[in-house]
Amino acid sequence: MLRESPSPAGMSRSVRVSAISGVRRIVGPYTFAGLLIAAVVSSAGYWAWTTWTAWRLEGLASVSKAWPTSTILDNVTVEVTTRCSGSELSYTVAIVPPPAPRTLSRGERTDAAKAATDQLRHRLKAIRLRFIDTNGAPTAAYELPIEGFIRIYSNSDGRLTRLEDRGVLTCTPADYVRASTMKLDWVNRGE
Numbered sequence: 001m002l003r004e005s006p007s008p009a010g011m012s013r014s015v016r017v018s019a020i021s022g023v024r025r026i027v028g029p030y031t032f033a034g035l036l037i038a039a040v041v042s043s044a045g046y047w048a049w050t051t052w053t054a055w056r057l058e059g060l061a062s063v064s065k066a067w068p069t070s071t072i073l074d075n076v077t078v079e080v081t082t083r084c085s086g087s088e089l090s091y092t093v094a095i096v097p098p099p100a101p102r103t104l105s106r107g108e109r110t111d112a113a114k115a116a117t118d119q120l121r122h123r124l125k126a127i128r129l130r131f132i133d134t135n136g137a138p139t140a141a142y143e144l145p146i147e148g149f150i151r152i153y154s155n156s157d158g159r160l161t162r163l164e165d166r167g168v169l170t171c172t173p174a175d176y177v178r179a180s181t182m183k184l185d186w187v188n189r190g191e
Helices: 008-027 029-061 106-123 173-178
Strands: 065-072 076-085 088-096 124-133 138-145 150-153 161-170 179-188
Touching (some): 076 124, 088 124, 106 124, 106 150, 138 161, 138 173, 138 179
Antiparallel strands (some): 065 076, 076 088, 124 179, 150 161
């Protein structure tokens, strides 16, 4: 039986208490306790399963991936390394111009590499990274403006200079783990 209460809050409380009491009377005290325990155990199991799945997914996504190198324009190599951790995609993209002839001195090769990176800066507007799953469906796409790339000099004879961009973007670990290939293309200035 419901009691009337002057306040709406008191009214809803009495309806709730009455409903629980009614269920307890209909199904019996042991059956009600069993249903309550089953609800608690299934909720705890669901929480444990989703926590474990999220932890496993984070572990898979947080491993660095060095994607296969790509060639763009006139024999320019692009190397991409990515990692998705904590919903952040950390990336390193290096644009390496072709090496100058070995007949030139080291200084002349460095100057030629600097000129090649300058030409790349003037020609390119952006680099696009598209992640694709095994079915060919895109999972994520990013466009990196060329202004974010800096020139880095090296002591390596094969790679005297390169343009490199390191940064952090947002990502979804599930989409990142699903990606099996990375397609790279570029946008020229004026497009």
